[in-house]
Amino acid sequence: MRILTVIGARPQFVKAAVVTRELAGLPGVEERLLHTGQHYDDSMSARFFEELSLPAPAWNLGVGSGPHGVQTARMLEGIEAAISAWRPDRVLVHGDTNSTLAGALCAAKLHVPCAHVEAGLRSFNRRMPEEVNRVVADVLSDLLFCPTQAAVTNLAAEGRGHASGVRLVGDVMYDAVRVFGGGAARVPASAAAAVSAGRFALATCHRAGNTDDRAKLAGVLAGLGAVARRMPVVFPVHPRTLAAISRAGLAIPDGVAAIPPASYLETLSLLSRAALVLTDSGGLQKEAFFAGAPCVTLRDETEWVELVEAGWNRLAGTDPDAILRAAGEALGRAPPPRPDGLYGDGHAAARIARALVGGDP
Numbered sequence: 559m560r561i562l563t564v565i566g567a568r569p570q571f572v573k574a575a576v577v578t579r580e581l582a583g584l585p586g587v588e589e590r591l592l593h594t595g596q597h598y599d600d601s602m603s604a605r606f607f608e609e610l611s612l613p614a615p616a617w618n619l620g621v622g623s624g625p626h627g628v629q630t631a632r633m634l635e636g637i638e639a640a641i642s643a644w645r646p647d648r649v650l651v652h653g654d655t656n657s658t659l660a661g662a663l664c665a666a667k668l669h670v671p672c673a674h675v676e677a678g679l680r681s682f683n684r685r686m687p688e689e690v691n692r693v694v695a696d697v698l699s700d701l702l703f704c705p706t707q708a709a710v711t712n713l714a715a716e717g718r719g720h721a722s723g724v725r726l727v728g729d730v731m732y733d734a735v736r737v738f739g740g741g742a743a744r745v746p747a748s749a750a751a752a753v754s755a756g757r758f759a760l761a762t763c764h765r766a767g768n769t770d771d772r773a774k775l776a777g778v779l780a781g782l783g784a785v786a787r788r789m790p791v792v793f794p795v796h797p798r799t800l801a802a803i804s805r806a807g808l809a810i811p812d813g814v815a816a817i818p819p820a821s822y823l824e825t826l827s828l829l830s831r832a833a834l835v836l837t838d839s840g841g842l843q844k845e846a847f848f849a850g851a852p853c854v855t856l857r858d859e860t861e862w863v864e865l866v867e868a869g870w871n872r873l874a875g876t877d878p879d880a881i882l883r884a885a886g887e888a889l890g891r892a893p894p895p896r897p898d899g900l901y902g903d904g905h906a907a908a909r910i911a912r913a914l915v916g917g918d919p
């Protein structure tokens with residue numbers, strides 16, 4: 559059985575790594591990776607392949623950055639050619655990026671069944687490109703691997719259930735922490751001073767909705783500056799955000815240590831030491847919980863609603879006062895109880911692999 563896995567952006571390398579390890583152990587399965595090239599800097603791509611021991615992609619389309627239409631169109635062209643040449647039995651896509659959308663769309667047009675890992679998540683905000691991507695990928699997939707019960711419920715509301723391929727398997731990012739989290743954890747040298755000072759907060763911001771809106775970006779930076787008056791803030795800066803800060807004529811506030819993008823293992827290492835996480839990333843909201851750090855989300859809504867319900871995450875949006883208030887609340891109380899099994903048991907990837915070859919997850 560031939561499986562073509564389409565990936566392209568940082569979080570997809572992490573998700574694919576755990577599934578790829580499981581598929582490699584199954585007789586009669588040949589998986590090949592197609593890297594769209596959506597992320598291409600060494601710090602955003604090659605380092606992840608090394609750290610996660612991902613096999614070299616059989617195709618790297620090198621599409622690079624660009625407006626949605628241009629970037630997605632380049633992906634469609636390359637993925638279509640790869641599917642036509644190799645004729646996989648199945649396409650596998652992860653998450654909600656433009657690479658996810660392109661993989662699912664090509665598979666559907668070429669009549670190859672598509673499976674979607676991280677299916678069923680919804681922010682109910684169609685202005686987010688990720689929401690459009692995940693809705694379309696779900697519609698076009700016949701196997702929908704859900705990380706949470708909330709995702710299953712969302713799909714049920716859209717008329718999808720077990721008979722139409724919905725499987726609750728758990729979250730592959732929880733698997734990834736189990737598989738890769740025990741390694742020699744390194745704090746990036748650029749963050750050493752802030753980390754050694756004692757308690758610190760880890761912050762990230764890269765969503766287009768925040769970076770491409772000057773007022774929101776200014777609000778996030780002011781919020782981080784306000785938190786930094788309580789404790790140092792370590793801020794690995796996505797290239798999109800760096801460019802947006804400079805374009806908008808804004809500055810990194812005092813007390814915020816801006817560092818280059820962190821690798822996966824560096825991020826796990828920072829998380830394990832952080833007193834607080836401030837982020838607009840979906841993945842980091844959960845990784846904070848896995849590491850036992852409370853999270854303040856720099857958005858008005860989240861797909862990972864169970865963490866808000868459990869008291870581990872607060873939605874603060876981009877208003878500096880709200881960010882500071884949420885940070886104060888999170889730091890000012892004892893950690894809430896940790897509900898069991900929110901994200902599965904750390905073996906989601908094995909279930910996905912079994913289901914892909916026609917077994918019962």
Ligand code: UD1
Nearest residue numbers: 567568569596597598599602623654655656687688797798
């Ligand atoms: C993409 C995903 C987002 C995901 C994120 C993970 C979409 C619509 N968005 O956002 O869901 O959470 O990846 O990081 O697919 N750039 C570089 N070097 C790189 C990659 C990007 O400099 O290796 C810069 C470019 O200026 C580019 C910008 O970052 O224009 C944005 O990159 P893009 O691929 O459009 O999306 P992300 O913001 O990374």
